[in-house]
Each structure stands twice: as structure tokens, then as C-alpha cells.
Amino acid sequence: MALSGHGNFGSYLHRIGKRVTPACPDCGADEDTPEHAIFICPTVADMRQSLRQALQNIDSSLSQVEWSATTFAAVMFKSVRHSKIVLQHLHDIMQRRFTAESTVAASNSTISLR
Numbered sequence: 001m002a003l004s005g006h007g008n009f010g011s012y013l014h015r016i017g018k019r020v021t022p023a024c025p026d027c028g029a030d031e032d033t034p035e036h037a038i039f040i041c042p043t044v045a046d047m048r049q050s051l052r053q054a055l056q057n058i059d060s061s062l063s064q065v066e067w068s069a070t071t072f073a074a075v076m077f078k079s080v081r082h083s084k085i086v087l088q089h090l091h092d093i094m095q096r097r098f099t100a101e102s103t104v105a106a107s108n109s110t111i112s113l114r
């Protein structure tokens with residue numbers, strides 16, 4: 001789901017009319033996409049760093065990997081251990097995203113009630 005362009009992302013929610021702006025709820029970037037959330041958003045830089053560390057701990061050949069959707073998928077299919085680490089990372093990002101999204105929804109409904 002995270003890589004398909006759907007899910008809890010601003011650009012998708014905006015497209016289906018559930019959000020007035022496609023911007024990232026975390027950093028305010030113009031367009032929130034899965035790529036943005038996973039590879040670019042500065043608010044999850046710490047999570048990307050710990051993912052990189054966790055993967056390097058089991059596979060030192062990954063220290064020079066340039067992250068993109070392609071390398072991400074390739075790493076995930078290397079072994080069950082690799083995929084568990086990557087999936088945990090995606091899960092953590094989605095978790096954070098849903099928390100951010102419900103905060104936005106809560107503040108939007110507060111505004112509309114006034």
C-alpha cells in the first residue's frame with residue numbers, strides 16, 4: 001500500500017476530495033506522496049537513519065545504497081530478515097502519518113465548528 005500511491009498521503013487524500021491541500025501534514029512540503037514520506041520528508045530523517053543502521057547491521061553491503069523505491073524493493077526481497085526490517089520501517093512511518101492525519105482532521109473539524 002505504501003508504495004502504490006494510495007494510503008494516507010496528502011496527494012491521495014486531496015485527489016479523492018478528503019483534504020483541501022495535497023501538502024505534507026508533517027513538514028508542509030507542497031506535495032505529500034509515498035515517496036515524500038519514505039525518502040524525502042525531513043521529519044522522518046531520524047527514522048530513515050535508524051532503518052539504514054538496522055540494515056547495515058545485518059548486511060554491510062547496504063552502507064552505500066542510495067534509497068529509492070527501486071532499491072527499497074530490492075533490499076526488501078533479499079531475505080526475510082531484510083523484509084522484516086523494511087516493513088517495520090514502513091509501518092512506523094504509516095503509524096506516524098496516521099497520527100499526523102488525525103491531528104489535521106481534528107483541527108479542521110474544530111475550525112468548521114466555529
Ligand SMILES: [Zn+2]
Nearest residue numbers: 024026027041
Ligand atoms: Zn513532509
